[in-house]
Amino acid sequence: MNRLQDKIAIVTGAGRVGNIGVAICDAYLREGAKAVVGTDLRTDEAAQIISEIEAKHGEGRFRLLAHDTTKEEDWRKVIDTTISEFGGIDILVNNAGISVHGGVESTPLHEMSKVMAVNHDALFLGMKLCIPALSESAHRFPGGGSIINTLSMASYMPSANNLSYQVSKAAGRMLTLCAAVELGPKRIRVNSVHPGLTVTPLLREAFQEYADQGLWESYEAAEDAVAAMGPLGIKSYPEDTAHAFVYLASDESRFVTGASLYHDGGIGQRF
Numbered sequence: 001m002n003r004l005q006d007k008i009a010i011v012t013g014a015g016r017v018g019n020i021g022v023a024i025c026d027a028y029l030r031e032g033a034k035a036v037v038g039t040d041l042r043t044d045e046a047a048q049i050i051s052e053i054e055a056k057h058g059e060g061r062f063r064l065l066a067h068d069t070t071k072e073e074d075w076r077k078v079i080d081t082t083i084s085e086f087g088g089i090d091i092l093v094n095n096a097g098i099s100v101h102g103g104v105e106s107t108p109l110h111e112m113s114k115v116m117a118v119n120h121d122a123l124f125l126g127m128k129l130c131i132p133a134l135s136e137s138a139h140r141f142p143g144g145g146s147i148i149n150t151l152s153m154a155s156y157m158p159s160a161n162n163l164s165y166q167v168s169k170a171a172g173r174m175l176t177l178c179a180a181v182e183l184g185p186k187r188i189r190v191n192s193v194h195p196g197l198t199v200t201p202l203l204r205e206a207f208q209e210y211a212d213q214g215l216w217e218s219y220e221a222a223e224d225a226v227a228a229m230g231p232l233g234i235k236s237y238p239e240d241t242a243h244a245f246v247y248l249a250s251d252e253s254r255f256v257t258g259a260s261l262y263h264d265g266g267i268g269q270r271f
């Protein structure tokens with residue numbers, strides 16, 4: 001409790017019930033954050049998310065804003081709203097992401113560009129525009145400002161059928177490392193979390209596609225098969241993954257920057 005006491009966070013990709021972004025918002029509020037501003041392109045599930053979060057944490061500390069992370073003007077609105085309503089930004093979680101199947105032959109250029117825009121360019125934009133506010137955080141907290149980019153095992157594992165996703169997440173890793181080196185003197189830490197198999201709507205959709213192609217009999221069978229490949233042999237749920245984001249946002253990690261936290265059940269060590 002209270003590991004994020006009085007901190008103010010922006011978390012992208014928090015507009016879908018049961019996803020990692022919502023779990024991060026929930027965990028940050030549980031740990032005493034002063035305010036959490038969740039954002040997402042989609043707004044159709046906003047009412048349910050807001051009411052579930054307010055039922056747990058009360059009113060006034062959570063906002064859910066419409067935001068296309070690939071658009072600079074949307075970022076400016078989110079940042080201005082966060083600062084004017086709550087007084088600053090201490091934590092930026094670049095978590096929104098998309099996944100499109102296909103390899104070099106089958107992926108059209110426009111799809112490659114779209115995945116790069118959401119999974120890579122938007123992280124760059126968010127980091128860039130939040131620097132002035134995040135650099136003020138060191139005046140309030142020993143851990144200073146914290147940027148956490150949600151990447152993936154895809155950052156370090158090639159795939160024949162997921163080219164745009166793997167490339168965008170690998171590029172996100174180098175983006176994180178370069179920013180960590182550059183922004184350290186401003187007392188902004190930049191780290192990444194690499195989830196493995198995490199049971200969310202995105203994963204279910206991806207695995208349903210495999211099931212539809214006849215590769216597995218159902219998405220549950222696909223989940224079980226992939227989980228069994230890891231040394232631990234278990235799946236992660238968004239609430240598990242959110243713990244990694246709490247640590248990197250908290251002052252407990254004040255000496256940690258440029259770290260890649262693999263939250264993957266060890267499956268990456270198999271490849």
Ligand SMILES: NC(=O)c1ccc[n+]([C@@H]2O[C@H](COP(=O)([O-])OP(=O)(O)OC[C@H]3O[C@@H](n4cnc5c(N)ncnc54)[C@H](O)[C@@H]3O)[C@@H](O)[C@H]2O)c1
Binds near residue numbers: 016200
């Ligand atoms: N679930 C997994 O197994 C898994 C594994 C590795 C990495 N990840 C990563 O974790 C992150 C969260 O994934 P999730 O499983 O919760 O998926 P999800 O689809 O539930 O969440 C991603 C959210 O990002 C939003 N989004 C997409 N494009 C956007 C844009 N341009 N602007 C704003 N929001 C946008 C979507 O609307 C969605 O709500 C993603 O970056 C994903 O790549 C997930």
